Amino acid sequence: MxxxxxxxxxxxxxxxxxxxxxxxxxxxxxxxxxxxxxxxxxxxxxxxxxxxxxxxxxxxxxxxxxxxxxxxxxxxxxxxxxxxxxAALDLPATRTADGVPANPLMQHILHPPDGVQLLTCAAPHDPPAAMFEAYEEAAARLKGTWDLGYQPAGNPALRAALADYYCARGLRTTPDEIMVTTGAQQALTLLTALLVAPGDTVLTESPTYPGALEAFRHASAVVKPGTPEQLRERPALAYFVPTARNPDGAVMPNSERRRLAALAAQYDVPLIDDEVCAELCFSGETPPPTAAYGPGNGQVEQVVTVGSLSKLVWGGLRVGWIRAAAPLVSRLSRLRAVHDLGGEVLGQLAAAALLRRLDEVREARVRTLRARHDHLCAELRERLPSWSFEPARGGQTIWVRLPRGEVDAFAQVALRHGVAVPPGRSFDPLGGHAGHMRLHFLFPEDELSRAVNNLAAAWASFDGAGRAVSRHALIV
Known part of the structure; x- marks a missing residue:
């Protein structure tokens, strides 16, 4: 230079x-x-x-x-x-129409490549009929009121519905312990802003959700992968996804879940329990939140639970929440008020209506996901037998390992064959898992078959080498 x-x-x-x-x-x-x-x-x-x-x-x-x-x-x-x-970006549409470079984190959303199947964004595209009915109910409820939505902690009806939801799952909760957010990503961002200072250590699993890693990095935290036992080192914050983990669909055993809660309490470490995909267990049973694993079935105040309807219902339903001790919810609400006076009212009222039909919505979504998961696994075993993976126990994604080469390079070959895949480095705090990728199974079976066919064609032309490129396409 x-x-x-x-x-x-x-x-x-x-x-x-x-x-x-x-x-x-x-x-x-x-x-x-x-x-x-x-x-x-x-x-x-x-x-x-x-x-x-x-x-x-x-x-x-x-x-x-x-x-x-x-x-x-x-x-x-x-x-x-x-x-x-x-890092180079050999992806299309990296600039906007006015010539300004697009943020690589957003390029696949802002500028979707023509004719490319996006396996980078794991959010359901097909909302159930119950969602439209919930919006009709919400609109009728809102008519004639003067609710402007200036409620940083969330709509009272939805906070009450979420409190009932957690009580039914064995975690005593009051509305004062609930804060509604615009999706789970806002919840993670607010928690990070409040609990993490520059230079603080954040402990996470590996692999884990890359949106959380980005939030921690932008707070100038030191992000370290580890196990529950490393809560003994007293990090400023810990982040775990015990149920239907993104990216591999793993489910933490109850004994380890109890140990995680006990360590957070013993060493007074704030622990985020990300439950965004918790209702998508293929067994049909949703484990209790980690905060419910306190002594004598009491709650663990150090555990903060984050949830959302975007994976269960529809990616466009931007309603998430935080379940935490009331003093922390109050601090978070004051922080949110500086940037955002409150969420959209109609969506919150619709979310409250959907919670009343949770069993119906969950059963239908899990049934569909399980069938698509099994179809994707069968297609991969037939068309790409050298690739290795463990079937998921829930969620929307599986974690695949290539027998040779790095996914950063393979992703470019796959893109030229019409499929965008997220490389595994995005899911590792230290940039590891270079030979892995995450594949979602949200598409209908015929689209999943087409995606696997294209991946197989890309793999046949891949020599295991190639120039590494940035992996920061939008991954959710």
Whole structure:
């Protein structure tokens, strides 16, 4: 990078060191924003470690650590002899019509590639009839009222319905312990903003939901993979998906669930129990929330439960929630009020109506998902017998391992054959699982067959090599 460009980068970094936390995390956080916003475009060279360190008046180790972290996330590529560059994006439509680079996290939503099956977005496309009926009921209920929706904690009717829902699952809950959010992703973002400071450690499983990893990284946290036993190290926050885990559909045994709750209580670690897919167990039984595994069936106050209707009902139903101790809900509500005075009222009233028909909606969705899961597994075994995977026990996705090569490179070949797949590095806090990918089974059987046929054609032409590219397509 020449002197002029170095000056430009320093100007773009601005007051990057003015926040709290280790300098390398603050530098990585600012560079991450510049990359994700397209200000630093694909293939843009970044200054050598020593050059940037000297210009920023920091130790070389600060720059090296920041670059290494961004490399783990797939945002930069570092090669000896050729330096550090922003990761290339060999995907279509990386710029908007006005020439502004699109955020790579959003490109498959903002600019869907023509004729490509998106296996990157695991959200149901086919809402049930019950949802439309719930909206009709909600509209009738709303008519004649003057509810403006300025309720940061959520609509009272929905908070009461969610409290009843958790009581029925063995976790005593009052409406004051419920906060409604615009989807589970907002819930994770609010919790991270409140509980995590720059430089704090967040403990997660691996693999895990990449949307959570992004929220933690943007808070300049140090994200570490681990097991429940590592709660002994007292991280600032822990994040687990015990039921129908995204990406592999695993279900944590009750004994381990109880151990997880006990460790969170013993070491006073806030623990997020992500239950977004909890109602999608193929057994037809939904385990109790982790917070219900306290001594004598009491609740564990350190456990914060996050839920949503977007996976059970429809991806476009942006209604999620947080179940937590009332003081924490109050703090979260004050934080949300700064940015968002409240969610859309009609959707919240429809969600309350849907909760009354939960058994009906769940049984239909699980029946459909189980059939599509079995179909996808059968197709993979027949067409791609060298690929390995474990059948899911719930949820919407399976976790597949290639026998050779990295999925970053295979994903480009698959895209040219009409299928977009999310590489496994996105699901690992340290950028591991390079040979894995997540496949969802939300499409009807004929579309799943077509996707597998295209994947098989791509695999037949894949030699296990290829240039690695950014994995940050939208993955939910």
């Amino acid at each position: 020449n002197g002029a460009n170095l000056d430009d980068l320093v100007d773009l970094l601005g007051r990057w060191a003015s926040g709290r936390g280790p300098l390398y995390l603050l530098l990585a956080s600012r560079l991450r924003v510049l990359i994700d916003d397209g200000v630093l475009p694909p293939d843009e060279p970044l200054p050598p470690d020593r050059v940037l360190a000297r210009r920023l008046a920091v130790g070389r180790g600060t720059v090296v650590a920041a670059y290494d972290l961004l490399q783990q996330e797939g945002r930069v590529v570092r090669r000896q002899g050729s330096g550090t560059r922003v």
